[in-house]
Amino acid sequence: MKAEIIAIGTELLMGQVVNTNAAVISEYLADLGIDIYYHVTVGDNRKRLKEAILQAERRSDLLILVGGLGPTEDDVTKQVLAKHLSEKLVFDPSSKKKLEDYFAQTKREKTANNERQVLVMENAKALFNHVGLAAGAFLQKNNHCYAVLPGPPSEMKTMFTKELKPLLQEIVDENEQIHVRVLRFYGISESQLATKLERLILEQTTPTLALYAKKTEVTLRLATKSKSTSEAIKRLDKLEQSVLATEDVVSYFYGYGDDNSLAKVVVSLLKEKGKVLTAAESLTAGLFQSTLGDIEGVSEVYKGGIVAYSLEAKAKLLRISEASLLEEGVVSEFTARMMAENSMEIMSADYALSFTGVAGPNSLEGNSLGTVWIGFARRAQTPVARLFHFSKTRQFIRESTVMCGLDILRRELLKN
């Protein structure tokens, strides 16, 4: 089954609203094993919407129209689709009751155009709006399926999952049920990984294999359609083994799933080992610790740390001699090691990472933009420091530094 999403709204074409609905609906459809080949956006314009519907009917089986269900004259989605399909628009009783209750409760005046929101095509199944007022609809007619959803993302999401999804599941052939596995990699670029996996990518049939370059990492999506879950898992296991058996690939692989991150993996490993981490940050200015702070339950393994942006702060907060900082330089192996060691002592932590380098715009102490030393201290071991060179923007240099620090710790935690 091929689907196409048509988003309706002039605010989308003006750039006032980002079309997040298209992404969310696509993800929902992918999970149902429904293929999507096109997203289209048109304004609140009858003629252009009609043309978009005609075009979608020529190339897709399922048309999902989202937006333009509101109370104003601008909102034309239902009207255009109903006219095109020669359907009468009638009131949906449940939705109309909700609308009336809403206006009674909030003591607002209900203007006539408000009732437009609860109109549905006569032969369609009304989709109840659990969050807002505008009713959606689902109709199978002339070998096509049509779904109409409201534009506000929270209304759309609830209507899709509670109302539309069960209907779509009924009509999707069981054979088409899709099974997906996401593998996450850090430290290898999209093109390097693509080169290493070239043979597997070229030879792919099922499961399929797709690479996605994220900001500072790469994900690999394995997907297969199958009636049997165990059969699907077997196939995914086999392909995953081939991927990870490819020369050198496994060392960059750090975890599974769309809702995962290097920071989450590191926090889990720290919890598992019962270890506590701290950090002393210069160029990253708190970004490393803030990345940890984003993870629920991190307080078990992270208690706090220091942002020592200037030379004076490195001396004062991290108790490094100012003379040595001046002599060795703030962007140096010495400073990175001292920052890590002293912050570990101060916080009585098991591990400490430190970051000092040049985020730009100017070079520093003769070090060019993107030069970064990362220090790493472990209880009862000599601290170490490694030199890196990052590039692009100030923000990207800082983000790359954070990811690199997380990876150093992850590799260490896997050792023991």
Add this chain to the structure above:
Amino acid sequence: MKAEIIAIGTELLMGQVVNTNAAVISEYLADLGIDIYYHVTVGDNRKRLKEAILQAERRSDLLILVGGLGPTEDDVTKQVLAKHLSEKLVFDPSSKKKLEDYFAQTKREKTANNERQVLVMENAKALFNHVGLAAGAFLQKNNHCYAVLPGPPSEMKTMFTKELKPLLQEIVDENEQIHVRVLRFYGISESQLATKLERLILEQTTPTLALYAKKTEVTLRLATKSKSTSEAIKRLDKLEQSVLATEDVVSYFYGYGDDNSLAKVVVSLLKEKGKVLTAAESLTAGLFQSTLGDIEGVSEVYKGGIVAYSLEAKAKLLRISEASLLEEGVVSEFTARMMAENSMEIMSADYALSFTGVAGPNSLEGNSLGTVWIGFARRAQTPVARLFHFSKTRQFIRESTVMCGLDILRRELLKN
């Protein structure tokens, strides 16, 4: 001039990436006075991309193709467009040099497919990529204009504003030259501001007035078309005065321009006054300091600070008595004030902000999710603390806290 945006990428159709580019480009085009009637998204598929190009040529003058310029075989945008326009693909010398320098500097291995990124159509003007490696292109041919831009948003934005915008400005009719002024607001919601400005919005002719809800703030875009810059400025001034004269609106207004932020305004004000800021962060875990660290030249007014996530860290790093912390609670007016005061002393700063609260998932000390105390210390004055209640996700609570802290400091700096 009518434009159409074609986004290319299977990851968009799978819902793995939200098509923010379409919104951003639409906003840019609106600023140039160029109308947009369609957004289209297709996957990494030669046939469907070709069809999208043919369709766009029938209904639009300017085609903007974004995405699919990467190094892998999947990336087909340039290849499909070049073939369709009977253009040869050749290397762009500047982009090729950047590519080679990049691989030399980072000591990475350059695989052959990397060079695909720096190909451009022979008769096109190459658009240099200041952030990444893939070159863009602009070509006028057969009564149409074609622009090719990279998919990663930071690369696209820089290429559009630095490279493509001047070229588009040249071909846009002078009468259509649009003059835009962006006003930024913090502390008021989009709907509140819309209500206050209702009359101005309803009566708008020229300049037009559009509201954009950003993550934690609202921007107001004033735009007018005029041949004369001075006439346009006069009109924008007049409307701006009406906006800011509206009851209570001016107090939320903090600055001008798309490339501005509350943090930038605060850093500028600190520089102007020659004052130094520090921070002590609990729930934000470094996000406030990292937000400052993102701004070039911040080292003049920010030297470092402390992340005191746990109770022990508040005691140890900020020298607050553990007994008092236990008695008063870590989420309390007392703790927020002590955190601010002590960090100001430790760092010998002129101002200190502190953040302590509940980012979730659980409540803390009987305080519900989103409860946040922000402390504020000033040299030679008694520290103060204010209580806030934020909502939604962990990340959003932390981001709202940071914005709120910046706003407290901005209002203070404007006083003196």
